[in-house]
Amino acid sequence: VKLENDLHDALNEDRIELHYQPRFNAKGRVMAVEALARMRGRDGNLVPPVQFIPLAEETGLIVPLGEQVLRKACEWLAALNAQLEEPIAVSVNVSGIQLMSGRLSDTIRSILKETRIAAHLLELELTETVLMQHEESIHEDLNRLHTLGVELSIDDFGTGYSSLSLLQKMPVQTIKLDRSFVADLPDNQDNVIISRTVLAMANAMGLGVVAEGVETDAQRDFLIDEGILQLQGFGLARPMPAEDAAKFILSQQ
Numbered sequence: 001v002k003l004e005n006d007l008h009d010a011l012n013e014d015r016i017e018l019h020y021q022p023r024f025n026a027k028g029r030v031m032a033v034e035a036l037a038r039m040r041g042r043d044g045n046l047v048p049p050v051q052f053i054p055l056a057e058e059t060g061l062i063v064p065l066g067e068q069v070l071r072k073a074c075e076w077l078a079a080l081n082a083q084l085e086e087p088i089a090v091s092v093n094v095s096g097i098q099l100m101s102g103r104l105s106d107t108i109r110s111i112l113k114e115t116r117i118a119a120h121l122l123e124l125e126l127t128e129t130v131l132m133q134h135e136e137s138i139h140e141d142l143n144r145l146h147t148l149g150v151e152l153s154i155d156d157f158g159t160g161y162s163s164l165s166l167l168q169k170m171p172v173q174t175i176k177l178d179r180s181f182v183a184d185l186p187d188n189q190d191n192v193i194i195s196r197t198v199l200a201m202a203n204a205m206g207l208g209v210v211a212e213g214v215e216t217d218a219q220r221d222f223l224i225d226e227g228i229l230q231l232q233g234f235g236l237a238r239p240m241p242a243e244d245a246a247k248f249i250l251s252q253q
């Protein structure tokens with residue numbers, strides 16, 4: 001109950017902050033950032049999402065929280081892109097509860113309009129579990145989001161159970177290969193085979209692939225050689241507070 005009250009207060013007092021982790025193409029250029037929520041305690045300490053996202057989902061607070069996250073991410077991106085020659089994109093993690101509310105597409109339409117962000121510069125990260133849920137409301141809202149022009153990706157790909165036929169039918173453009181399959185590349189033969197297979201499948205389906213959890217040069221070189229075109233991980237850039245992330249991206253121009 002204490003954490004629930006804390007979360008409620010943090011939402012009312014604008015103490016949900018976003019950190020941003022850059023995502024790079026094979027040439028090392030930042031193409032996008034992933035927004036990652038943190039809660040700023042009254043004591044000034046940062047509370048990581050593992051400590052409040054599950055609670056937010058249980059209590060339904062994920063709906064207003066998710067809306068704040070989307071608005072903050074789009075406002076930040078609009079200010080940054082105004083200073084860049086080539087705009088970058090932002091990806092935001094979305095939970096199944098937000099989609100089940102049936103209002104996500106309306107919320108996003110308003111936020112894009114308010115912030116004047118082009119729809120294709122917003123990407124929503126969904127898990128396989130969310131996509132495989134049979135709720136009609138989820139699929140309707142996903143189709144509306146797709147019609148709006150928002151990009152959809154599958155986060156932590158390979159850790160859940162998705163059927164290939166449903167994957168084909170979903171309006172998804174990108175797969176984020178879970179970092180457990182990137183670990184110990186290129187030495188781990190299982191992961192070599194898995195990453196190649198996921199890439200081949202994605203190519204056949206016309207989906208892009210982002211490798212997550214890239215920590216070493218050896219991993220990066222291997223993945224690029226294999227043809228994975230987007231990379232994210234501590235070895236390239238860590239999640240950073242909003243101001244630092246903007247400075248980092250501006251300094252790369």
Ligand code: G
Pocket residue numbers: 035036037038048049050053066069093094095239
């Ligand atoms: O930043 P960190 O590695 O601690 O994130 C841990 C988990 O929290 C990740 O799985 C990430 O997807 C999730 N997460 C971070 N921010 C958000 C958010 O704004 N909404 C949702 N639903 N999940 C988030």
Ligand code: G
Pocket residue numbers: 021036093155156179212213214215232233234235239
């Ligand atoms: O589940 P999701 O992919 O949304 O989780 C994102 C989280 O993964 C972020 O909170 C980030 O801190 C973490 N992360 C990003 N890059 C790396 C990495 O290279 N190694 C590890 N261990 N975690 C990472």
Ligand code: MN
Pocket residue numbers: 034093125155
């Ligand atoms: Mn993610």
Ligand code: NA
Pocket residue numbers: 155156157176178179212
């Ligand atoms: Na992930």
